[in-house]
Amino acid sequence: MTQDQHGRSTAGDQPPSATAAEFDQEFATVAGSSGLRRVWQAASPDLPQEIEPYSFVSVGLLGHVADALGLSPGTTLVDLGCGRGGPGLWLAQARGARLIGVDFSAVAVQQATDRAVLFGLAERARFVVGDLAATGLADGAADAVVAIDALHFAADPTASAREAWRLLRPGGRLVLTNWQPRDPVDPRLPTRMGIDWAQTLASAGFAEVRVEARPEWHELFTRVFQVALEFGDPGQDVGLASLQDEARRALPMAQLVDRVVGTATRPGPRPGGQASLQNAPGTGAVHG
DSSP: EEOOOOOESSSSSOOOOOOHHHHHHHHHHHOOHHHHHHHHHHHOTTTTTTGGSSSSSOOHHHHHHHHHHHHTTEEEEEEOTTTSSHHHHHEEEEEEEEEEEEESSSHHHHHHHHHHHGGGTTTTTEEEOOOOTTTOOOTTTTEEEEEEEEESSSSHHHHHHHHHHHHHHEEEEEEEEEEEETTTTTSOOOGGGGHHHHHHHHTTTTTTEEEEEEEEHHHHHHHHHHHHTTTTOOOOOOHHHHHHHHHHHHHHGGGEEEEEEEEEEEOSSSSSHHHBBOOSSSSEEEOO
């Protein structure tokens, strides 16, 4: 998977990284697409409609992320690459946390700001324009950091992981969702989809690093694409047409990657050596 012309993760050759202007256009298209909303209602009917995800999330996956973040009432969550805000707003609402969302798309930031009221978070959430590796937020601004399908878009994923480390207070957790190759040297995958997340997070100074894959997370990712194609002619719905184009590229290569959740902890002052890696017990494939 690479990006389509608007920057989403797709299969095939990797084009240049999408710009903020391209993401602005994409988010404007997404907001006006009834077809995309119908796809999500069919593919994940238990997902609250107000989330309107731009990423591949389910209630189960978001619940897993919420548990891993260790949020509690009054804590502060920073959402890196927040997009239109839905998943981060849901996480903050579910755990009584404050939310700061960061995205380099000014259109996404405005949409997220406007949508906070749908979650009852108009007074507890704010969204700012910033880069994944240079958010402009203060050191230790966050009790937890989340990145939903975002860090692989960074020009330097390790630099973005270091930014997450900087934002966290000691003991704070970073949780990301993304994809990881089943074969790290598979030539069919672009560089963006070949990231070793365990190594990336460890090299940024994190400890207790775990990267876990579960079949149900991967199944949702493919089901969204399959449902989009089953809808047939998109008519004038540009958002649905774009998702269908993405599906045609992504589905043939979907079995080359795992859908993963990575978790890591800032242990305190940046360690002089490499952070430890910890394999996750229990269900699913674990890398690290």
